[in-house]
Amino acid sequence: MVELEIQVLSDRREGLLVELGRVVVANNFSLLRQRLTQDSRGARLSMLVRGPVEQRFVLEEMLGTHNRVLSFEAALAGEAGIAPTGAGMFPAPADLEAATPAPLPPASLPDVSQVEHILPKLAQDYPQIYPWLVALENSVDDKVRESSLMLAGRRTGAWVYKRDYALGSKLGLAEAIRRIGVPALRQLADIEHHGVHVHILNSPLCTPGTQSGCKFYGGYLEGLLGASVEPKKVFVRHLGCRGTGAAFCSLEISH
Amino acid sequence: MSMQIDYNWLLVLLSYVVSVLGSFTALQLAVAIPLAATQRQKTAAVAMASGAMGLGAIWSMHFIAMLACDNGMEVRYDPSLTALSALVAFAACASGLMLVGHGRFGWLRLLAAGTCMGLGVASMHYIGMAAMLMAAEIHYDLHWVAASVAVAIVASMAALWLAFNLRGRLQMIGSALVMGVAVCGMHYTGMTAASFESNGGQLPDGYASGLRGDNLGLTIFVIVATLLVLMLLLHYWRYRYRSRISI
Numbered sequence: 001m002v003e004l005e006i007q008v009l010s011d012r013r014e015g016l017l018v019e020l021g022r023v024v025v026a027n028n029f030s031l032l033r034q035r036l037t038q039d040s041r042g043a044r045l046s047m048l049v050r051g052p053v054e055q056r057f058v059l060e061e062m063l064g065t066h067n068r069v070l071s072f073e074a075a076l077a078g079e080a081g082i083a084p085t086g087a088g089m090f091p092a093p094a095d096l097e098a099a100t101p102a103p104l105p106p107a108s109l110p111d112v113s114q115v116e117h118i119l120p121k122l123a124q125d126y127p128q129i130y131p132w133l134v135a136l137e138n139s140v141d142d143k144v145r146e147s148s149l150m151l152a153g154r155r156t157g158a159w160v161y162k163r164d165y166a167l168g169s170k171l172g173l174a175e176a177i178r179r180i181g182v183p184a185l186r187q188l189a190d191i192e193h194h195g196v197h198v199h200i201l202n203s204p205l206c207t208p209g210t211q212s213g214c215k216f217y218g219g220y221l222e223g224l225l226g227a228s229v230e231p232k233k234v235f236v237r238h239l240g241c242r243g244t245g246a247a248f249c250s251l252e253i254s255h
Numbered sequence: 256m257s258m259q260i261d262y263n264w265l266l267v268l269l270s271y272v273v274s275v276l277g278s279f280t281a282l283q284l285a286v287a288i289p290l291a292a293t294q295r296q297k298t299a300a301v302a303m304a305s306g307a308m309g310l311g312a313i314w315s316m317h318f319i320a321m322l323a324c325d326n327g328m329e330v331r332y333d334p335s336l337t338a339l340s341a342l343v344a345f346a347a348c349a350s351g352l353m354l355v356g357h358g359r360f361g362w363l364r365l366l367a368a369g370t371c372m373g374l375g376v377a378s379m380h381y382i383g384m385a386a387m388l389m390a391a392e393i394h395y396d397l398h399w400v401a402a403s404v405a406v407a408i409v410a411s412m413a414a415l416w417l418a419f420n421l422r423g424r425l426q427m428i429g430s431a432l433v434m435g436v437a438v439c440g441m442h443y444t445g446m447t448a449a450s451f452e453s454n455g456g457q458l459p460d461g462y463a464s465g466l467r468g469d470n471l472g473l474t475i476f477v478i479v480a481t482l483l484v485l486m487l488l489l490h491y492w493r494y495r496y497r498s499r500i501s502i
Contacts, residue, residue, distance in 0.1 A: 099302065123502040159502040167286040169360035181423050212306040230359040 002053040003032070003077035006046070008063060009070045013043035026109050027059040027096055032176045033169045063151050065154055067156055067222065067235065089199060110147040111140040115155070122156050127187040129156070130204045131202070133216060146215040149205075155217025160220075161227040170230035173255055180228050181221055181253070187216070192248075197239075199248045206243040214241045221253060229255075257452040258326050258391060270316045273479055277311025278434035280486045281348070281426065282418040288356030293405045298488030301352050303485070306436075308352075309345035311482045313376050315475045316438050317383050322468055326451050328389050331465025336386035340379045347375020351411070360419045369412030376407040377442045384449065388465040390458050391451045399448030403441050410437030 010016050017036055024031055029051030037044050051059070064072040114136060119242040121132045133152070140148045165180045174195070184194045184201075198221070200206075206211025220234035225234040235254050242244035284304035313334035319342075321330070351371035354364055380403070384393060414434035418426060 080414070119502045155502055159500060162500050163497050166290060167283075167420050168422060169289055170358070171288075171420065173361070175420065179420070183423065 001050055002056055003048065003050045004029075004059075005048055006054065006063065006072075006073050006074045008047075008066075008068075008072050010043045010045065010068045013038060013045075015189050015196055016043055016045055016068055020045065020047070020063060020066065023062050023066060023109070024051075024059065025064065026225045028052055029055065059115075061091070061112055064110065065151065070233070084170065110151040111144045112151065114140050115148050116154045118152060119155055119251050122152065123159060125161055126156070127162070129188070133205060133213065137211075137213065142211075145211065149213060149216040150219035153216040153221075154223035154226075155219075157184075157220040157223025157225075158227055159223075161224045165228060171228055173229050173234070173253070175224070176225050176229045177253055181225050184224055185217070185221070188220075196253045198251045198253065200251070201248045203242060203249050206241050208242055208250050210243050210246065211244070214238050214251065217249065220253065225253065258453060260446070260451065261325045263323045265437065266319055266374060266444075270320040270323060270442070271435055272310045273319055273475075274316035274438040275431050275435035276397070276479070276486070277307050277313070277315065278414065278438070278488065279431035279480050281305070281308035281312055282414070282434065283486075283489055285356065286418055288352060300469040301349055301356060305345050305349035305439055307482060307485060307492075308348040308372075309375065309379075310341055310478055310481070312406055313344040313379050313438050314341045314350070315478045317442055318475055319381055320439070320442050320446075320470045321383070321387075321415070322472065326389075328391065328453075331388040331462055332383075332471065333388055333461060334464070334466055336382055336464070337466060337471075338477035340382035340386060342381055344375050344379035347378065347382065348369050351375065351415070354397050355415055356407075363415055365412055368415055372405065372410050372411035373408030373441070376438055377404045377445070380442055380445050384445070388459050388462045389451075391453050394450050394452060396448045396450070397455050398443070399428045399444060401410060401477070403448060404443075406444050407437055407441035410434070410440055413432045413437075428459065 007019065008243065010014075012035055017034060021031055021034075031047060033048040035046045037046075047216055049059075050082070060072075060074050063069060076217040100132070106131070116138045118132050118139075122129045125132065127232050133149070136148060136152060137145060161180070161184075163185065171179065177193070177196065177198075182191065185198065189203055190201040194203065198217075200217055203213065203217070205216060215238070218238055219237050222234050233255055236255065237252040238248040239248045239252055243249075281304045284300055286305060288297060288304065288324055345502070348371075351368040354371065355368035358364070381400075397485045398449050410433060414430045414437055418430035420426075421429070
């Protein structure tokens with residue numbers, strides 16, 4: 001077993017503990033103590049968690065890439081890795097009972113090991129990555145398929161940003177979509193772009209009658225644009241998919 | 256009596272090529288400023304970009320263009336003012352790039368940075384002109400002077416906008432071509448503002464110890480060669496950086 005001190009910064013506090021608590025519990029960690037504070041930069045959540053050592057990096061990966069997390073730090077408890085945010089980093093354990101979220105089955109979370117396995121291949125063959133994405137689709141359980149594709153997309157998008165688009169200044173969302181999101185996505189698929197809406201035509205991941213693979217594109221755009229806009233927060237909503245009968249896959253991007 | 260000015264068009268073209276080469280190197284260094292993780296890295300990136308822009312794109316361009324300009328008499332240059340013109344160009348570029356190199360790229364920031372860079376180009380030019388030692392006096396048409404400053408500021412803003420807002424080839428090539436227009440446009444508009452009038456062969460103080468065109472040519476060669484080496488190193492470094500990024 002290992003005890004970790006985790007500190008994350010988010011843009012808002014509502015539901016933060018519940019959402020991140022679910023990730024903690026799903027990785028077989030227990031939340032020992034927590035403290036949620038608000039400062040000028042946003043909501044700062046400090047957690048002391050305990051769990052199996054082999055799950056440590058999976059937990060850190062999932063928290064670090066969580067869409068509510070703006071910045072993330074983790075260190076073994078007792079190490080000087082994280083600067084305390086104020087006197088008394090954690091409250092008494094008695095305060096926690098009500099705040100600890102109900103555990104969720106790990107099935108709704110991505111299969112991180114499969115995604116990690118496929119990522120180097122995506123990097124090596126980018127942008128000809130569809131065979132690997134199909135392999136990922138087939139290698140994970142149906143219940144974690146979408147979340148795994150989304151995680152793979154987010155990691156790929158963040159990597160493409162660092163590789164090809166990081167030089168220059170931070171942009172507003174509309175400019176980032178036009179100058180980064182659209183040209184990057186065009187390397188992967190035929191698309192149409194209308195403001196904050198992106199239509200993916202003929203996606204090999206979303207053939208009629210099969211399950212939707214759109215989550216990959218959503219994650220890809222979140223990873224790509226999340227690093228390029230100021231403030232660092234992008235959400236992608238899935239409006240329609242060829243896999244479910246629509247003429248094309250449609251995504252909506254927002255802050 | 257106003258003197259006739261003739262230009263060597265090959266050197267005029269070379270002055271634009273050098274300004275584009277310097278701008279390309281400088282702006283490629285400048286767009287990496289927002290990625291600097293430490294203050295030391297940021298200072299180094301600003302210093303290198305300002306060196307490439309101030310000394311390469313602006314200062315070297317100016318003196319190549321002055322070598323292209325033939326007003327019928329031998330011209331030498333005051334060493335102190337010549338050095339000051341290089342320093343001013345460097346400092347103005349550093350200020351502009353510091354302003355534009357962090358945070359979100361807003362219009363106010365662009366206006367301030369473009370003004371710094373544009374005034375840097377213009378100041379360098381007019382200090383460089385003041386450094387001329389010859390048997391003539393220079394008079395300026397103030398309307399053309401104002402136009403030259405406006406050209407420098409507007410084109411600098413356009414170049415910075417292209418460099419920091421766009422991505423891809425247009426960002427790399429377009430911004431350098433436009434910055435070349437800023438520097439050369441300012442210079443040649445400034446030269447239109449100037450008229451040279453002979454003072455009857457009376458040489459100014461310090462003429463004998465002034466820098467000759469040959470000395471400047473060597474200095475310019477060293478700066479341009481340094482720019483080329485810097486550009487190659489930058490290309491190599493970027494190639495290595497891209498291959499080392501982990502997914």
